[in-house]
Amino acid sequence: MKRVxxxxxxxxGLGNVRRMLEVARHLVQTSPEVTVLLLTGSPMLHAFRIPPRIDYIKLPCLARDTTGHYSSRSLPLDLPDLVRLRANLIRSAIVDFAPDLVLVDKKPFGVQDELAGALESFSRMRRRPRLVLLLRDILDSAAATQGVWQKNGYYEAVATHYDQVLVVGSPEIFDLRREYAFPPFAAAKVRYCGYIAREAASRPRAHVRASLNVAPHEPLVLVTPGGGEDGYHLVATALEGLxxxxxxxxxxxxxxxxxxxxEHQQAAxxxxxxxxxxxxxxxxxxxxMSLIxxxxxAVTMGGYNTVCELLTSGRRGVVVPRVKPGHEQLIRAERMARHGLLRMLPPEAASPAALMAEVQHQLDALARSEPLPRLxxxxxxxxxxxxxxxxxxxEDDAEASELEASMLVAPPARAASVSLAS
Structure with missing residues (x-):
């Protein structure tokens, strides 16, 4: 068995762990000879279905506030002590699991550089694993991202430690090599894979609507802020508008x-x-996916997973992106709206009346069977x-080595591809 x-x-939030769990699930489903060990601090991983040949080590939780500052979420430990504990657990897992490949999410040195020691140790290992960095389509604004990557030595980390950088996005929407001024030595390792389509709904549309007591042809609006940690304002705005x-x-x-x-916000x-x-x-x-x-x-925030759910389902979306601590969601929503894939409402303009007006606009377009562009x-x-x-x-596939999925925005088909029926 190959170990990843x-x-x-x-x-x-839940975005990162959901995305990485989907990658793990797809990898074992398509590769019978692969097993995966997932390292995560997410307190919600146990709520997801874990397929065979995937297991996980739960790291102590870190928290990040809307200003970007980290702290211990649960244990009464100072941040340096908690990071050291997590780093030791990570190093032990790497030594004992002896992976053939390590896939790192977003930060080349990990949160608070907790992977730095493990990366340095790879040069002393008898059998060095392959190292891959996975980036979503957009990290933050160009100025903020370039500043962080230069300050933390991330460009050099890619050159020194990583075999490849995979981007689950498309340069037609956002070319991070150009937007973030990747030096040639780092840009050469970037491979675009395309956006991540979500798994098909497990329950038929009619069954879900019946369980919610929704009539077959009655319009249904879904409001969801993803993980919900900072989503109360969106939900409260929707409720006030209603x-x-x-x-x-x-x-x-x-x-x-x-x-x-x-809990107090859920109660409200x-x-x-x-x-x-x-x-x-x-x-x-x-x-x-069944609910969407x-x-x-769907009224949502602009997280990567949520937007991919909208794009996969073909449902109309009104997106109110998060703008703190970074502008990733805002940029994604702006770029997607520019292609007509969704409607974007800036947070400062998202009054109850404005939000309901956008929802009604989408319902009216649906009633007229106006088709949507698609990816x-x-x-x-x-x-x-x-x-x-x-x-x-x-896999020895020459085509795979050239894989750089180009996301083309197709014009809306004139056939009746958008309707109230499933």
Whole structure:
């Protein structure tokens, strides 16, 4: 068996660990000779289904606030002590698991440089694993990202330690080599894999709608802020907008708060929703694709996974991106909106009335059967898996070595591809 160790950067929300778990799941499903060990500090990993040949080591939790500062989430330890504990666990796992390949999420040296010692030790190992850095399509603004990468020596880390940099995105939307001024020695290692399509819904649209008591042709709006840690304002804005909407025009709405929304905020959402018979609420769903597939319009933040869920499902989206501590979501939403793939509402403009106006605009477009543009290439999971298999000697495919998936935005088909029916 080939052994792959995945390090998940996961101090805020669920996006990183969900993305890395999807990569692990696809890799073992398409490669019977691969087993995966996932290292993560996410407190929610146990809530997801873990397939055979994947296991995980739970690292002590770090927290990151909206200003970007880190701290211990649960243990009464100072940050340096907690990082040292995590770093020791990571080094022990690498030594004992002896991976053939290590896949690192986002930060070349890990959170708070906790991978630095392990990377240095690889040069002394008898059998050095292959090292791959996985980056999402957009990290932050150009100025912020270049400053961080220069200050922390990330460009040099790519040159010194990493065999390849895989990007789950497309240069047609955002070419990070150019936007972040990658030096030639780092840019040469970048390979684009395409955006990650989500798994198909596990439950039929009609069944999900029936479970929510939604009539077959009744428009359904889904509101979800992802993990929910900083999503209360979006949900509260939607609820206020719904409350101000006349009852006969108020759309049937289902809210998923997210498991990391604080309990007192979840309670406030429940209280507000109880006054609106058209609104239902749940805390967490491990099958978001079924819920999104059952909806007609989704109101979301602009995280990578959520946007990929929208693009995969073909549902209409109104995105209110996060702008703290970074501008990643804002940039992604702006670029996607520019191609007509979704509607973007800047946070400063997202009043209850403006949000409901955008939702109604999407419902009206749906009623007129206005088609949406679509992405023609979303094979990110297969692109990543093929690259990893190639690096550990499981695939000898000349085409794989040239893999740089180009995401082309196709014009909307004139056929009736958008409708209320599934």
């Amino acid at each position: 160790l995945i390090y998940s950067h996961d101090t805020f 409350a101000r909407t006349p009852a006969h025009r108020r759309p049937r709405t289902h809210i998923v708060c997210g498991p990391e929304m604080p 959402v429940g209280s507000a929703a109880a006054c609106l018979p058209e609104v239902s609420v749940q805390t967490f769903c491990d099958d978001m 597939g059952s909806a007609d319009v 023609t290439t979303m094979q990110g999971l297969e692109g990543v898996a093929r690259s990893l298999r190639e690096l550990i000697g499981l």
